[in-house]
Amino acid sequence: MDEKRVKVEVKELTKAFGDLLVLDNISFDVYDGEFLCIVGPTGCGKTTFLNSLTKVYDINKGSIQVDGEDIHPKKHNLAYIFQEYSTMEWLNIQENVEFGLKAKKFPPDKLKERSDYVIRMVGLDKYRNYYPSQLSASMLQRVVIARAFAIEPDLLLMDEPYGQLDLTLKYKLEDELLKMWKEIRTTVLFITHNIEEAVYLSDRIIVLTNKPTHIKTEIINDLPRPRKVSDPEFVALRNQVTDLIKWW
Amino acid sequence: MKTKEKSLAVGIGAAAILSVFLIWYFAASYTKVSLFFPTPQKVFSRFAESLSVPIGKYTLQMHVLYSLKRVFVGFGLSSVTGIILGVAMGYSKTVNAIVRPIFNIIRPIPGLAWIPLAILWFGIGETTKYFIIFMGGFANIVLNSYDGTNKVDQTLVGAAELLGANKFQIFVNIILPSATPYIFAGLQVSLSTSWMAVLAAEMISSYEGAGWIINMGMNTGDTVLILVGMISIAIIGFALANIMRVLERRLCSWTVRGK
Numbered sequence: 001m002d003e004k005r006v007k008v009e010v011k012e013l014t015k016a017f018g019d020l021l022v023l024d025n026i027s028f029d030v031y032d033g034e035f036l037c038i039v040g041p042t043g044c045g046k047t048t049f050l051n052s053l054t055k056v057y058d059i060n061k062g063s064i065q066v067d068g069e070d071i072h073p074k075k076h077n078l079a080y081i082f083q084e085y086s087t088m089e090w091l092n093i094q095e096n097v098e099f100g101l102k103a104k105k106f107p108p109d110k111l112k113e114r115s116d117y118v119i120r121m122v123g124l125d126k127y128r129n130y131y132p133s134q135l136s137a138s139m140l141q142r143v144v145i146a147r148a149f150a151i152e153p154d155l156l157l158m159d160e161p162y163g164q165l166d167l168t169l170k171y172k173l174e175d176e177l178l179k180m181w182k183e184i185r186t187t188v189l190f191i192t193h194n195i196e197e198a199v200y201l202s203d204r205i206i207v208l209t210n211k212p213t214h215i216k217t218e219i220i221n222d223l224p225r226p227r228k229v230s231d232p233e234f235v236a237l238r239n240q241v242t243d244l245i246k247w248w
Numbered sequence: 249m250k251t252k253e254k255s256l257a258v259g260i261g262a263a264a265i266l267s268v269f270l271i272w273y274f275a276a277s278y279t280k281v282s283l284f285f286p287t288p289q290k291v292f293s294r295f296a297e298s299l300s301v302p303i304g305k306y307t308l309q310m311h312v313l314y315s316l317k318r319v320f321v322g323f324g325l326s327s328v329t330g331i332i333l334g335v336a337m338g339y340s341k342t343v344n345a346i347v348r349p350i351f352n353i354i355r356p357i358p359g360l361a362w363i364p365l366a367i368l369w370f371g372i373g374e375t376t377k378y379f380i381i382f383m384g385g386f387a388n389i390v391l392n393s394y395d396g397t398n399k400v401d402q403t404l405v406g407a408a409e410l411l412g413a414n415k416f417q418i419f420v421n422i423i424l425p426s427a428t429p430y431i432f433a434g435l436q437v438s439l440s441t442s443w444m445a446v447l448a449a450e451m452i453s454s455y456e457g458a459g460w461i462i463n464m465g466m467n468t469g470d471t472v473l474i475l476v477g478m479i480s481i482a483i484i485g486f487a488l489a490n491i492m493r494v495l496e497r498r499l500c501s502w503t504v505r506g507k
Contacts, residue, residue: 054410078410086407089502090425099421100411131502144407151411 004031007066007187008155014061015045015052022048024212025062030155033185035178037198039245040208046191049213050157053189054080066154077104079148081158085140087132093119094128096143100151118146121180138169142176149180158190162197174200178225195245199238200227207245217244284471291475298476304464306456312480315446315457318374319488322381323442330386330438331431334393339423344394351390359384359445363452372453377446384445385438392434396427429503432496439492443485458484 008030015023022045030036040046051057053064054073064071071078079100087096097115106114119128122142132140141161148156162170178201181188192198198205199221207216219241223233269288276287298308306314337344337351362383363376370376400423408418450459458481465473 054406073410074412077412080407080410082403082407084403086401086403088404088422088425090428090500091421099408099413103408103411103413103417133502147411 004034006030007032007034008071008189009065009068010053010062011065012062013049013052013059013064015048015057015059021212023052023059024214026213026215027062028206028215028218030187030189031203033187035181035188035190035201035203036206037190037192037202037204038206038208039192039195039198039241040213041210041245042193044208044210045213046193046208047159049208050080050159050189050191053157054078077151077154079151079153079156081141081144081148081156081161083160083163085132085137085144087140087143089132092129092131093124093135093143096132097147097150100147104151106151114150115146118150118180121149121183122146122176137165138173141165141173145173145177145180149184149186152184153186156186156188158188160192161190163192170197175226177201195241196229196238199223199234199241200229205241207241219244286472286475290472291479294472295476295479303461303473303476304455308461308476308480311456311461312458312484315450315459315481316484318377318381318446318449318457319439319442322378322445323385323439325378326382326385326438326442327389327435330389330434331393334390334395334431334434335397335424335427337390338394338397338400338427339419351387355387355391357383359386359441360448363448367452376453377449380449381442381445385442388438388441389431389434392430392437393427396430397423399430400426429496429500432492432500436489436492436496439488440485443481443488447481 006029010029011027013023013026014021026049038046038049048057052059053071066076069075088099091099094115097119098111101111101114116125116128119125122145124139124142124146127135127139132143135143144161162173165173174197190198190201202221205219205221207219208214209216219237221237223231223237227234229235229238272285273288275281276285295308300307303311333347337347359380363380366376366379366383370379404422404426405418408422413421446457447459447462450457451463454460454463458477461477461480462474465471465475465477
């Protein structure tokens with residue numbers, strides 16, 4: 001990790017709502033192309049943390065920089081994948097995927113080529129003319145992932161995107177996400193409360209405490225890919241993280 | 249299965265209409281109801297006759313066209329202004345803060361309650377009719393346009409902002425399409441209230457129109473003529489509602505796809 005370039009630098013991030021201190025002096029770096037998972041208990045302020053990163057909330061103290069500049073959704077190429085399927089019902093799949101590209105004034109002559117590429121990567125080539133109401137939950141989440149990757153974001157923020165899916169779909173989509181990430185090599189900040197998911201996906205895991213939230217510990221995850229949840233090393237790391245956070 | 253269900257619904261609907269006509273026929277033919285309610289045969293033969301023989305100055309279809317013209321002008325004006333105002337209220341808190349209190353005072357006043365004022369302001373000409381129709385449909389369109397704009401999914405807006413969309417792109421690509429089904433619901437309700445308002449307007453002062461036919465029937469004690477006017481209103485109202493539904497399906501096709 002030492003040779004890696006710092007992509008995102010979070011320094012002393014503090015956020016309070018009135019008297020309620022939610023984020024307490026959080027500092028960490030995210031490296032270029034890294035897949036970083038942040039785990040923490042429900043209600044610890046994970047979403048507040050992402051909303052502070054994207055400037056939905058003003059922070060009370062600290063700074064968040066991308067490539068050495070204060071983060072700004074207009075200045076930096078960010079994408080956010082929510083737990084809810086944020087597809088636009090009135091646009092077909094191709095148009096949904098092209099939405100971000102058009103907003104960013106992507107060259108029109110390369111638009112279709114780009115959207116075709118990401119749609120193919122998530123396995124929805126046969127459904128490009130379908131509308132969201134005609135697709136299943138997992139397909140919708142794939143559309144959102146394709147839309148995010150299409151713009152090749154500097155930073156992809158994911159807030160428990162698979163929280164509403166059943167296990168089989170979750171595993172499938174996790175593999176697809178890793179495939180996209182390897183191909184496009186974007187920096188991913190993935191929030192989850194699922195320890196197994198964090199161990200399966202990440203290069204590194206940051207463990208948050210309960211409110212007021214600060215970083216409890218940080219674990220490098222250098223298990224070789226593709227990972228198997230039944231591998232003894234995988235199980236050992238999962239148990240290590242579980243032991244660390246057993247008592248939130 | 250869907251086609252079967254659809255056919256069954258059509259069949260049940262047709263049977264219900266047929267039953268009403270049969271009850272009407274037997275009641276008007278064999279009971280004392282016939283004293284104040286004509287038989288369907290009388291009504292429909294008069295209806296057919298009115299297509300070529302004028303009632304007053306015009307044939308039935310010309311009367312209907314007069315009413316339709318009034319509805320289109322009044323409803324068109326209330327649609328355009330209502331949508332603009334409702335969307336502006338939903339989009340801008342400032343506009344909502346300014347307009348909402350005034351609108352809340354005007355909203356409960358039924359369109360027909362404006363008739364006396366409209367006559368005093370505009371006389372008994374066409375403007376009064378347009379105004380009554382306008383007021384009849386305006387509030388529903390404003391409210392629905394406001395609701396649709398105000399209830400836009402903030403997750404979508406947030407996602408679009410992060411994908412780099414500016415305010416105009418968000419308005420055109422997210423807010424307006426989200427609001428369209430609500431706007432159409434308002435237009436549907438408003439169209440029927442406009443149709444009601446035109447009849448009231450024509451019954452007050454007019455020499456033509458479906459409302460005038462009904463009024464004429466009432467003044468001359470001609471129940472057949474009243475029913476001819478009512479049936480023409482029902483047919484046009486039904487046709488307009490269906491045209492609106494087709495338009496809605498086209499413009500808001502995502503609301504019916506896959507369902």
